[in-house]
Amino acid sequence: MRGLIRAWKFIAVVTAALVMVVGLPAQSHAQTGTVHIKIFKIGFIVGLGGGSGTLTYHGHTYRLRVGGISAGTIGIAGVRLAGTAHNLFNPADIAGTYGAGSASVAIIGGAKVARLQNERGVVLELHGVQVGLEASLSLGGMTIALE
Numbered sequence: 001m002r003g004l005i006r007a008w009k010f011i012a013v014v015t016a017a018l019v020m021v022v023g024l025p026a027q028s029h030a031q032t033g034t035v036h037i038k039i040f041k042i043g044f045i046v047g048l049g050g051g052s053g054t055l056t057y058h059g060h061t062y063r064l065r066v067g068g069i070s071a072g073t074i075g076i077a078g079v080r081l082a083g084t085a086h087n088l089f090n091p092a093d094i095a096g097t098y099g100a101g102s103a104s105v106a107i108i109g110g111a112k113v114a115r116l117q118n119e120r121g122v123v124l125e126l127h128g129v130q131v132g133l134e135a136s137l138s139l140g141g142m143t144i145a146l147e
Contacts, residue, residue: 029089030086030087030088030089031057031058031088031089032084032085032086032088033055033056033057033058033084033085033088033091033094034055034056034057034082034083034084034085035053035054035055035056035064035081035082035083035084035085035094035124035126036053036054036080036081036082037051037052037053037064037066037080037081037082037126038051038052038053038078038079038080038081039051039066039068039078039079039081039142040077040078041068041075041076041077041078041079041132042075042076042077043075048068049066049067049068049142050065050066050067050068051066051067052064052065052066052147053066053081053144055085055091055094055146057085057088057091060091062091062094062146062147063146063147064094064144064145064146064147065144065145065146065147066142066143066144067142067143067145068141068142068143075132076132077130077131077132078130078131078132079112079128079129079130079131080128080129081112081114081126081127081128082126082127082128083124083125083126083127084124084125085122085123085124086122086123086124086125087120087121087122087123088122091146092146093120093122094118094122094144094146095118095144095145095146096118096119096120096122096143096144097118097119097141097142097143098116098117098118098124098141098142098143098144099116099117099118099141111127111128111129111130112126112127112128112129112130113126113127114126114127116141116142118144
């Protein structure tokens, strides 16, 4: 009888431990990648931009195509941005539309800093230098696609 009670206690302890482990929320396995982007913009009231870039993720480099449109832009400028992409589960997560609202003026050169998020929750934190002449009160965004 004692052996049976011990066996039931052991089963109860193991069952309780399994219930606690299974009940824990799953850990997020989101990763971070490195992003480099070159964009050329031109505009008078409505601005258009395009460019290319790369995502380095788990030792592999993926080519990116960048496009965008904004309202309230006047000028011509090019910008090189570098930074990180957070919340990636796979390389395809970087693709999407990134919303932004900004106000800036750059004459010949100027620092740019941006924090953008797409519909999949990927957050880009970018910084770089702009070359050219641009004044904007931009309420637009950009799209990124894997090539």
